[in-house]
Amino acid sequence: MASSAGMRRAGVGAGFINGVPYDIIECRYSPARWTRETLKGQNGIHGYSENPQQGRIIMSIRDAGGMTVRDFNDMSDAEVQLQLATNKTVGGSGLWCTEAVEVSTGEATMEVTFEGVSVTETPTS
Template sequence: MANGSNNRRAGKIYLKVDGVQRDAKGKFSYNLGIGKREAIVGADGIHGYKETPQVPFVEGAITDSVDLDLAAFLSADNVTVTLELANGKTVVFANAWSASEGKVECEEGEVPVRFESRKQGIEQK
């Protein structure tokens, strides 16, 4: 379409940490950190809701490579993480830190990763 509409909703993704693209395996998820709302229920009915903060995060798995300094990657702090989605959105986490456990699955060189941040943004192409 003339307005740039795209029928693709999912598929290829690209993960970059401080501008360096990593080998994303998939199964990525993210949370924008929007407040979580929970109902306040009293004996006489619903009183309203409370809202508590959530941690903005992006998590998934990458493939290990010879040029990846795994110890430095897993201890990263104050980095910018971007997740580019097939639907045209780019999710950006500024001043992020690694919250990964450090586990590596050797059979396929899979490294589960999680980055958390205080700030996030979403851009749409």
């Protein structure tokens, strides 16, 4: 009989920026390398164009007294790592924070977006 731990498919175990752990509310990530657009003409579909796509990790985190929100805006060579509940690891290095971070004081939450040349995912073995 399989254990219930082997059935877990969702959730984040931990999130780190430059080795510092943060209180994670939710995350999204994209390791996509390409974006494609269909090329259409009046006589039909001609094919597609292909352009590079940046990797992206978006984290919704909780503000805390020991952190300075403005510091995120200065992050331009960051290492971001997620350890997912499935034991998959998602991460990238040399990432930059692309959004002006705003804090919602009602819940002390903020969304930080990091982008870069590559975001990788390492599945569980």
